[in-house]
Amino acid sequence: MVTAFFNISGGEILIILLVVFLFFGPDKIPEIARWMGKGLNEVKKATSEIRDEITRETGDIRREADNLKKSINFNDATATGTSPADKPDDDSEKQEPDLRQKPRPPQL
Template identity: 50%
Template sequence: MYLFISGAEIFVVLVIVVMLFGADKLPEIARGLGKGMRQIKDATNDIKREIKNSAEKNDIDIDIASNIRKEINKVTDNFEDLSDPVKKAKDTIVDEITGPIKRNK
């Protein structure tokens, strides 16, 4: 669950809030919390946008994860290219060894 709070704990918090502020103040509190959350979200989006624009202006690559993923794929492809001949040789050797055994049965 969100923030590791169970349903019973949320209910207790809501009861306490209603007791402290009254039922008529709850919509105002909810609106205030909603505005605050929206302002925080807008501020973080502005910060992200500024960082991205600054990085693009200074030719800094901020997409590190995709670059790492590309490098890992390159290494994996190179490893597969190197290991394919070894696998083929192993298969040939196994076939040579098991071939006479299969023919004798």
């Protein structure tokens, strides 16, 4: 049994090959196959180059972001004399209401 290729069964592939054979003739089929092979090779090469460039660029961006994070953490630690983890949040002084409690009616 032939496995499905792009949801095309073996019988459908044979019909497509027969139509191509009748339309182009036996002399043109090797030339067409060569042309399609070269085109497919160029597409694979282009996608590989694009993938490599994207990987390279994202790697550069990640390295720059990591360096920036390290410099910010270093500057915070040297300015306060503590590490950023020891530094209290400015929002810790503000007390937010507990939203889980039911609201009480105003007292008169």
